[in-house]
Amino acid sequence: MSHLITKVRSKQPLIHNITNQVVMNFTANGLYALGASPVMANAKEEVEEMAAKADALVLNIGTLTSDQVEAMILAGKSANQAGIPVVLDPVGVGATKFRTASALKILDQVQVSCIRGNAGEIANLAGVETKVRGVDGAEDIDVQQLAEVAFTKLQCPLAITGAQDIIIDANQITFIANGHPLLTKVTGTGCLLSSVVAAFLAVSDDVQTAISDAISYYGIAAELAAAEHQNPGSFQVAFLDQLFLVDEKTINEKKRITRS
Amino acid sequence: MSHLITKVRSKQPLIHNITNQVVMNFTANGLYALGASPVMANAKEEVEEMAAKADALVLNIGTLTSDQVEAMILAGKSANQAGIPVVLDPVGVGATKFRTASALKILDQVQVSCIRGNAGEIANLAGVETKVRGVDGAEDIDVQQLAEVAFTKLQCPLAITGAQDIIIDANQITFIANGHPLLTKVTGTGCLLSSVVAAFLAVSDDVQTAISDAISYYGIAAELAAAEHQNPGSFQVAFLDQLFLVDEKTINEKKRITRS
Amino acid sequence: MSHLITKVRSKQPLIHNITNQVVMNFTANGLYALGASPVMANAKEEVEEMAAKADALVLNIGTLTSDQVEAMILAGKSANQAGIPVVLDPVGVGATKFRTASALKILDQVQVSCIRGNAGEIANLAGVETKVRGVDGAEDIDVQQLAEVAFTKLQCPLAITGAQDIIIDANQITFIANGHPLLTKVTGTGCLLSSVVAAFLAVSDDVQTAISDAISYYGIAAELAAAEHQNPGSFQVAFLDQLFLVDEKTINEKKRITRS
Numbered sequence: 001m002s003h004l005i006t007k008v009r010s011k012q013p014l015i016h017n018i019t020n021q022v023v024m025n026f027t028a029n030g031l032y033a034l035g036a037s038p039v040m041a042n043a044k045e046e047v048e049e050m051a052a053k054a055d056a057l058v059l060n061i062g063t064l065t066s067d068q069v070e071a072m073i074l075a076g077k078s079a080n081q082a083g084i085p086v087v088l089d090p091v092g093v094g095a096t097k098f099r100t101a102s103a104l105k106i107l108d109q110v111q112v113s114c115i116r117g118n119a120g121e122i123a124n125l126a127g128v129e130t131k132v133r134g135v136d137g138a139e140d141i142d143v144q145q146l147a148e149v150a151f152t153k154l155q156c157p158l159a160i161t162g163a164q165d166i167i168i169d170a171n172q173i174t175f176i177a178n179g180h181p182l183l184t185k186v187t188g189t190g191c192l193l194s195s196v197v198a199a200f201l202a203v204s205d206d207v208q209t210a211i212s213d214a215i216s217y218y219g220i221a222a223e224l225a226a227a228e229h230q231n232p233g234s235f236q237v238a239f240l241d242q243l244f245l246v247d248e249k250t251i252n253e254k255k256r257i258t259r260s
Numbered sequence: 261m262s263h264l265i266t267k268v269r270s271k272q273p274l275i276h277n278i279t280n281q282v283v284m285n286f287t288a289n290g291l292y293a294l295g296a297s298p299v300m301a302n303a304k305e306e307v308e309e310m311a312a313k314a315d316a317l318v319l320n321i322g323t324l325t326s327d328q329v330e331a332m333i334l335a336g337k338s339a340n341q342a343g344i345p346v347v348l349d350p351v352g353v354g355a356t357k358f359r360t361a362s363a364l365k366i367l368d369q370v371q372v373s374c375i376r377g378n379a380g381e382i383a384n385l386a387g388v389e390t391k392v393r394g395v396d397g398a399e400d401i402d403v404q405q406l407a408e409v410a411f412t413k414l415q416c417p418l419a420i421t422g423a424q425d426i427i428i429d430a431n432q433i434t435f436i437a438n439g440h441p442l443l444t445k446v447t448g449t450g451c452l453l454s455s456v457v458a459a460f461l462a463v464s465d466d467v468q469t470a471i472s473d474a475i476s477y478y479g480i481a482a483e484l485a486a487a488e489h490q491n492p493g494s495f496q497v498a499f500l501d502q503l504f505l506v507d508e509k510t511i512n513e514k515k516r517i518t519r520s
Numbered sequence: 521m522s523h524l525i526t527k528v529r530s531k532q533p534l535i536h537n538i539t540n541q542v543v544m545n546f547t548a549n550g551l552y553a554l555g556a557s558p559v560m561a562n563a564k565e566e567v568e569e570m571a572a573k574a575d576a577l578v579l580n581i582g583t584l585t586s587d588q589v590e591a592m593i594l595a596g597k598s599a600n601q602a603g604i605p606v607v608l609d610p611v612g613v614g615a616t617k618f619r620t621a622s623a624l625k626i627l628d629q630v631q632v633s634c635i636r637g638n639a640g641e642i643a644n645l646a647g648v649e650t651k652v653r654g655v656d657g658a659e660d661i662d663v664q665q666l667a668e669v670a671f672t673k674l675q676c677p678l679a680i681t682g683a684q685d686i687i688i689d690a691n692q693i694t695f696i697a698n699g700h701p702l703l704t705k706v707t708g709t710g711c712l713l714s715s716v717v718a719a720f721l722a723v724s725d726d727v728q729t730a731i732s733d734a735i736s737y738y739g740i741a742a743e744l745a746a747a748e749h750q751n752p753g754s755f756q757v758a759f760l761d762q763l764f765l766v767d768e769k770t771i772n773e774k775k776r777i778t779r780s
Contacts (some may be wrong), residue, residue: 020549020560021541021560022544022545023545024558034779063544063560065562066563066565091557095559095561095570096561096566096570097566097569098563098566098569099566185553186549186552187549187558188545188548231760231761231764232549232761232764233756233758233761236757237757243713
C-alpha cells in the first residue's frame with residue numbers, strides 16, 4: 001500500500017497553526033521540510049477566516065492565554081464548519097489547572113479529529129490519575145490501558161506518543177515502534193509532530209492510516225538523522241533535512257507498525 | 261562602485277524590529293550575521309522611545325494583533341519624527357481582511373520608506389485582483405506590470421521579491437536575478453530580507469541602491485549556501501554563515517542586476 | 521572539588537522561564553542540551569502554580585509587556601514562597617524607561633537570587649551613569665568598580681558578563697575568563713546563560729559556586745564550539761552540541777576562575 005507522504009508532498013496542504021511561542025519557528029520549518037505549507041495566525045480578528053482557507057488546523061496550548069483559548073475556539077468552530085481536520089496538542093495538561101480547564105473547554109466546543117500528546121497529558125485530560133511535571137510527561141503508565149480508558153472517556157481518536165506510540169479510535173489500536181530518544185532533547189518535536197499529523201489528515205479521510213503514516217514517517221526521519229548526528233544541535237538540523245529527504249521506499253522498509 | 265555591505269558592517273546600524281513571533285529569532289540571528297544590531301520591542305509603553313534610538317524600523321504583520329498594530333503606528337510615527345527609514349513587510353495581506361486593513365492603516369498613518377513583499381501581498385495591498393493562500397504568495401502575475409500599477413497606487417518604493425526581484429520607485433525599476441529556491445523552504449527568509457533592507461537603508465539615502473544592494477547581497481549568500489547544502493535544515497545554517505562571510509568582491513562578481 | 525555540571529545533569533532540574541519571544545526556542549533547546557528540563561508559561565492564570573512546581577524561575581524582560589511584568593511578579597512571589605531560586609535577566613534596561621521601571625518593580629516585589637546582565641544593563645539598573653544602545657550593552661565601564669557599586673546599591677548577587685565575567689555577592693568577587701566573542705553573534709546567548717545559572721542554583725545553596733560553575737561551563741562550551749566552527753550559523757549548532765557534550769574533566773582543565 002502506498003504511504004501518504006507522497007500525497008502530502010504533492011498536495012502541499014495549508015496548515016493553520018495556533019501554537020505556542022517556543023515552537024513556532026521549528027513548526028513552520030518542519031512543515032516546509034515535509035512539503036506542507038504552514039501559516040500562523042493567532043488574533044481573534046482573523047483566525048476564523050484563516051482557518052476557513054486552510055486544509056487543517058492545529059490547536060496547541062503550550063503557552064496559552066485566555067485570549068488565545070478564545071481564538072482557538074473561534075478557529076476550531078470555523079474549521080468544523082469548513083469540514084477540515086482539527087488536531088489538539090494539550091501541552092502540559094495536568095501541570096496547571098488553567099491548562100487542563102482550557103483543553104477541556106476546547107474539546108467541549110470544538111470537534112477534534114485527533115488529540116496528540118504524551119502519556120501524562122492524555123492521562124490528565126482523561127482524568128486518569130498520574131503525575132505531570134512541567135511539559136515532559138509522566139512515568140509508570142501502562143500506555144495501552146491508558147489509551148483504552150482515555151478513548152472511552154474522550155471519544156476522540158488519540159495519538160499517545162513516547163518510546164512506543166499508540167493510536168486508538170473506535171475501530172482499532174495501532175502501535176508504532178519508530179523514533180529515537182534524541183527527539184526528547186529538542187524542544188517542539190512533539191508539537192511539530194501534531195502539525196505533521198494535521199498535514200496527513202488533510203490529505204486522507206482514513207484517520208488511523210493518516211495518523212500512523214504521519215508518526216512512522218516522523219520517527220523514521222529521526223532514526224536517519226540520529227544515525228548521522230548524536231548531539232542535539234546537529235541532530236535538529238539533520239532531522240529537518242531528513243523530513244525533507246526521506247522517501248516512500250525508505251519508509252516502507254523501515255516502518256514498524258503493528259495493529260490489533 | 262562600492263557595495264553598501266561594507267558600510268553596513270562598519271556602521272552596525274541598530275534595527276528595531278516589531279515583527280512576528282515565528283521569525284523573531286531567525287531575524288535577530290540574521291541581522292547579527294550581517295553585522296547589524298537587532299532589537300525587538302513590541303510594547304506600546306516603549307516602542308516610541310526604542311524607535312527613536314534606532315537607525316531603522318521594521319514593521320512586520322505576520323502574527324499581528326490589534327494591540328501590535330497600535331504599537332507599530334506609535335513606533336512608525338516616532339521613526340518618522342526621528343527621520344529614520346521604515347520598512348513595512350505586509351505578511352499575508354489578502355489572506356484575511358484584518359491583515360489587509362491593518363497594513364493599509366499603517367500606510368495611512370506612517371510614512372514608509374519601502375514595502376517589501378511577495379507579488380501576492382503587494383497585489384492585494386494595491387487592490388490588484390489576485391489569489392493569496394496562506395502567507396506564501398500568489399501565482400500567475402506579470403510582476404513588472406504589477407510593480408508599475410502598485411507603485412502608482414501606493415506611491416512608495418516597493419521591493420517585490422520572488423523568482424525575480426523588482427524594485428520600483430518614482431525614478432527607476434531595478435531587476436535582480438540572484439537568490440535560490442531553497443529560500444522558500446526556510447520560514448522567515450522574506451521577513452529577514454525586510455530587516456536586511458532596513459539595515460541597508462539605514463546607511464544610505466539612495467533608496468534604489470540601498471534596496472538593490474540588500475537584495476543582491478542576500479540572494480548571493482543564498483546561492484553560496486545552496487552550493488554546499490541542498491536540504492533545508494543545513495541550508496539554513498549555511499545561509500546564516502554566508503550572510504556573515506560573503507564579501508564585497510564576491511558580491512560584485514556574482515550580482516545580477518539590471519535597470520530600466 | 522567536583523563541578524556542579526554533573527549534579528545538574530543527574531538532578532535534571534525543572535526551570536520555569538518567563539522570557540522573551542526572541543529566545544524561547546533557543547533557551548529551551550539549551551536547557552535540554554545541558555540536561556535540565558525547561559518549561560515556559562507566561563499567563564497570569566497559571567504562573568504561580570507552575571513556579572511552585574519548578575526547581576528555579578527565570579524572569580527575562582527582553583520583550584516585556586505590562587501584563588507580563590505582572591505575571592513575573594506573581595511567579596516570583598510564588599517562587600519565593602516555595603523557596604526556589606529566582607534569576608532576573610534585565611535585558612535592555614536603560615534602553616527605555618519602561619524596561620528600567622519594570623526591572624526595578626520586579627526587584628522591589630520579588631526576592632531575586634541572582635541578576636545576570638551585561639555591564640550596561642547592570643549599570644543602568646543600579647543608577648550608574650552609562651549609555652545603552654539597544655540590548656547589546658555599553659562601552660568603557662570599569663567592570664569591577666561597577667560590580668562593587670552596583671552590589672552596594674542592589675544588595676543582590678550579580679553576574680556581570682562580557683569579555684571578562686564578574687560575580688559578586690556579600691562575601692566574594694569571582695572573575696571568569698572563559699567564553700568566546702562568537703557568543704555575541706548569536707541572539708539569546710546571554711538569555712540562555714541566565715537560565716543555565718538558574719539550573720545550577722537549583723542544585724546548590726552555594727550561590728557563588730553555582731553561578732561561577734554555570735558561567736565557566738558555558739564559556740568552555742563556547743570555546744570548544746568556536747574551535748570547530750567560526751561562523752555564526754554553524755557555531756550556534758556546535759554550541760548546543762557542546763553544552764550537551766562537555767564533561768567535568770574538560771571543564772576542570774579549561775576553567776579560568778580567579779577569586780579575590
